[in-house]
Amino acid sequence: MSRNIFFKTGLLVIGSLMILQFQNCSQLPAETTMSSQEMTVDHMDNDHGLPSTKPAVDYSPVLMDRWEVYSLLTDIFGPDSLAVQVNKNALEAIVKDMSVFGAPCSINDNYKTKNVTTGALANAPSADACSNSDTGVAMGAAIHPGGNVLRQGVLNNACRVLLDQAKTLDYALAQLKDAPADVLPLNSDANVLKLFRLFYRTQPLPAQSLVDSLKVIVGSPATKDGWKNAVYTTCVSSHWQVL
Amino acid sequence: MSHQENKSRRQFLENSIKSLSLLGVSSVLSNSIVQTLMESAHAAETVGVGSKKIYIYFSFDGGPPRWMFDLPLTPNGSSDLFTPGGFGTYVGTTNRSPEALHQPWQDPNSQLWLPPVWGSRPGGGAFNIVNNAFFIRGLDGEINNHEVNRMRNQAPILGGTSIAGSLSELMTVPFPAVVSNSIGSVFKATKPIAPVTVSYEVNGTNGANNPVSRVMSYFSGSKPIANPNILNALYEFDQYSKSIGVSQHTLRNSKDRADELLNKGVSAFTSQWSAVYTKYQNRIKEAMVDTNTSSFMSTQAIPLPPLGSDGNPDGRTTIGTNMFLANTMTDMRNLVQDTTTVNGMAATFATMEIMIVNGLTQIYTCSLDGLSNIKRDGGTATFGMANDQHFIGSLVSTIATTFYYRAILNCVEELVSVLKQKELFGDTVIQFGSEFNRNPKTIGTGSDHGPAGSSALVISGMIEKAVVIGNIRKDTNANSIGTWGLSAGHPATNNKPFRLNDVVKTVCALLGIENVSNNGEYLLANNGGGKWGRISGVKGEAKNVS
Numbered sequence: 001m002s003r004n005i006f007f008k009t010g011l012l013v014i015g016s017l018m019i020l021q022f023q024n025c026s027q028l029p030a031e032t033t034m035s036s037q038e039m040t041v042d043h044m045d046n047d048h049g050l051p052s053t054k055p056a057v058d059y060s061p062v063l064m065d066r067w068e069v070y071s072l073l074t075d076i077f078g079p080d081s082l083a084v085q086v087n088k089n090a091l092e093a094i095v096k097d098m099s100v101f102g103a104p105c106s107i108n109d110n111y112k113t114k115n116v117t118t119g120a121l122a123n124a125p126s127a128d129a130c131s132n133s134d135t136g137v138a139m140g141a142a143i144h145p146g147g148n149v150l151r152q153g154v155l156n157n158a159c160r161v162l163l164d165q166a167k168t169l170d171y172a173l174a175q176l177k178d179a180p181a182d183v184l185p186l187n188s189d190a191n192v193l194k195l196f197r198l199f200y201r202t203q204p205l206p207a208q209s210l211v212d213s214l215k216v217i218v219g220s221p222a223t224k225d226g227w228k229n230a231v232y233t234t235c236v237s238s239h240w241q242v243l
Numbered sequence: 244m245s246h247q248e249n250k251s252r253r254q255f256l257e258n259s260i261k262s263l264s265l266l267g268v269s270s271v272l273s274n275s276i277v278q279t280l281m282e283s284a285h286a287a288e289t290v291g292v293g294s295k296k297i298y299i300y301f302s303f304d305g306g307p308p309r310w311m312f313d314l315p316l317t318p319n320g321s322s323d324l325f326t327p328g329g330f331g332t333y334v335g336t337t338n339r340s341p342e343a344l345h346q347p348w349q350d351p352n353s354q355l356w357l358p359p360v361w362g363s364r365p366g367g368g369a370f371n372i373v374n375n376a377f378f379i380r381g382l383d384g385e386i387n388n389h390e391v392n393r394m395r396n397q398a399p400i401l402g403g404t405s406i407a408g409s410l411s412e413l414m415t416v417p418f419p420a421v422v423s424n425s426i427g428s429v430f431k432a433t434k435p436i437a438p439v440t441v442s443y444e445v446n447g448t449n450g451a452n453n454p455v456s457r458v459m460s461y462f463s464g465s466k467p468i469a470n471p472n473i474l475n476a477l478y479e480f481d482q483y484s485k486s487i488g489v490s491q492h493t494l495r496n497s498k499d500r501a502d503e504l505l506n507k508g509v510s511a512f513t514s515q516w517s518a519v520y521t522k523y524q525n526r527i528k529e530a531m532v533d534t535n536t537s538s539f540m541s542t543q544a545i546p547l548p549p550l551g552s553d554g555n556p557d558g559r560t561t562i563g564t565n566m567f568l569a570n571t572m573t574d575m576r577n578l579v580q581d582t583t584t585v586n587g588m589a590a591t592f593a594t595m596e597i598m599i600v601n602g603l604t605q606i607y608t609c610s611l612d613g614l615s616n617i618k619r620d621g622g623t624a625t626f627g628m629a630n631d632q633h634f635i636g637s638l639v640s641t642i643a644t645t646f647y648y649r650a651i652l653n654c655v656e657e658l659v660s661v662l663k664q665k666e667l668f669g670d671t672v673i674q675f676g677s678e679f680n681r682n683p684k685t686i687g688t689g690s691d692h693g694p695a696g697s698s699a700l701v702i703s704g705m706i707e708k709a710v711v712i713g714n715i716r717k718d719t720n721a722n723s724i725g726t727w728g729l730s731a732g733h734p735a736t737n738n739k740p741f742r743l744n745d746v747v748k749t750v751c752a753l754l755g756i757e758n759v760s761n762n763g764e765y766l767l768a769n770n771g772g773g774k775w776g777r778i779s780g781v782k783g784e785a786k787n788v789s
Contacts, residue, residue: 063494146435146436147496148418148419149417149418149497149504150437150458150461154461156465157461157465160464160465161464203487204487206483207482210483213472213478213479214476216475217472217473217476229472230476233473237476237477238497239484242484
């Protein structure tokens, strides 16, 4: 019996070691031993340490640009998303920040302002301008950048502001109701999936675990705050930005 | 990691679970073991490798003279290849006539002869950071173009990956990189990483309109998510995105980083601004004051040169095209005063310090502007001096630019002392570059672009003793003969002059990233233990060659 246990323990240890061996997925930064004394004709830049296993193609999904994000949110939250100043500011932050959300910037961004008193023309502020930007950063903005912290910050803020306004919240919730006369959408799989579809327009439907997690937030019975939090969660989940 | 590898790994792990079950280990336990290992492996994949390196790049847009780096750097102290008089960095009087003399300063620690600005620390003595300085002279910039060569200091392959971009791919901090001014446009990574852009208009010392507050304003008003149900649902969304194969790991990282910032509290960063900004304003101010300047400027009054026989001002008082100091200035030591400053420099350093020491970023590239508020006459008239100087060699340029570099060194010294306190300097690389240096005219009235005689500077905690490398040869051009010299061939680069590729390759090695130039040679030796130093033998030489 003890021999059996010893044998099984040994196999367990060997098995665990094999698993650990297979976990080496992350690449270390190119470790280099630098000395020009070592230079030979055959010396290559990356001939140091363990061989690199970079894939030939590194696939990175493309994200919506600033206009796509802006359009989607105004569609979800309705006309008051632009009619109310605080909402408008939050949404315009998405459009203005080219380096955060990506360009391309448009020649229409190179506008001029006119002083109403003197009539003098001035270039658009460099923060807004495209090719007229003083720093060239707007021109250098990636067409489709990846996620970044500032993008998430702007998105978090836009979601929060839009949901703090009654009209924009109600507009979004109205799209989830079973019937227009309902005060609130019922907490059901179908309505939660409608919420999902508000943001994730073309992606496959999610697993039940995601639906259940949103239903927990909505509450039973459903409350307005519950729905507000569910919409907020979906809004800041951010993966809907992937094209 | 590719999808194929992921699938193979999942299959392997599923098989492992079965194997563990066969060993008599309960399925719950075996699942737990394997999932724990999976999660940690996935965390390593998604969060990034997490480099500790800190990289700061200062670009001198416009190409100021290279005194900070090597002029008239003759490591053995001799100046036999240079025409005496007119091109030194010490300004004094000879027979009551002002002139710039060749008078280098010897670092007592390394025994190297260095530009005298290094021995002019406002508090007395030499700047401590000289012990961590790596002077690269004899650099052939190859291309005579402001914008192109400015960018090539970061990305030698035009349009290719930059040093900052490459390093940013290893970052796990909230902001992968921070950039400002024109050098920011050269940032490029192989992944779609966007740096944070800052600008430096500051509304007063306590103004809310400072770069840190503006960056943090993206998060003000938001609160960290504490509701566990919401956190669970967000986790489900992350799993969903992975399950449909459209997971964008930078999106997941950004969410985590944004949450981390909110948890730390925005005010924790913005509240530091006032004290740090004031500190750097004071560092600049004390550098502009006439104390411990004897290494580069006479302690006696320096009168203006007399007017020429044609009644025109002496060319050595040039401050711009057909512009001169007024002859009411009686002492050229008064050119720079405590109100002389560098536009945006205090804000640059303050932003840099706050963002780095608070772990907001580890990469910061910026451009430094020129001097402003330099006295022009015996009254109150002042002028500004851009880096794009075509009057190098004039006494005005010699004095004012030395104070400019003094202010920069004083601020860098302060930043380094903070980094040392936080035990960050050992992983820090601070690089200085410009599009080219200048070849002053023999008559001392001006200069032009001089890419063939360029230089660069690196300050790093990985370097423990001042190092100079690079050869200089005599400039035989009729206009600039015997002045600052040009790059010469060097044994480390197969008897060719150094190029930007060599500088970039060396910096990449210090940072532990792949070389972003397509070739180049290493200009430092790896001494092990994270330390770098002079290459031994002829490959580490720094000579003046005929």
